[in-house]
Structure formats: structure tokens, C-alpha cells
Amino acid sequence: MALKPFTMSNGIHVKQGDWITTPFAPMLQDPKNWTDPHNFHRFRHADVTILASLEKPDSFKSPDPDKTALLTDIRG
Secondary structure, X not given: XXXXXXXOOOOOEEOOOOXXXXXXXXXXXXXXXXXXXXXXXXXXOEOHXXXXXXXXXXXXXXXXXXXXXXXXXXXX
């Protein structure tokens, strides 16, 4: 929700109180952005170097290893 009026770079005017949203589902399901986008991969965004420190590193696979990020450091 906009706290004050503003104009976007493309010229769209947003009034105070207006809501702006982003359609995440279509972007997250786009095969141009993700390998196998319609299937759940719980470690898609997990950094494989962190996962490798776990007990069974071979059980963790990411279909897009170049798109991972260190979200939580699980190394104690």
C-alpha cells in the first residue's frame, strides 16, 4: 500500500492508499527462468556448499545450482 503518492518510471501514477502487487506465480513457473518450474524442489535456492556440510550431501539436489543463495547459514 502506497504511503504517499508517487509516479513510477514508466509514468504510472500511484495515489496514497493504492495497492501494488507483483504476479510472482507466473514468473516462478516460467521455464525460461527455472528448470522444471512446475515441480517442487525444496533446495532449489540453497547454496550447495552449505548443503555439502550436512550428513548426506548426495541427497540434496538443485535443478538450478547457479541460482542458489545463502539464505540461512546452517553451519553451527
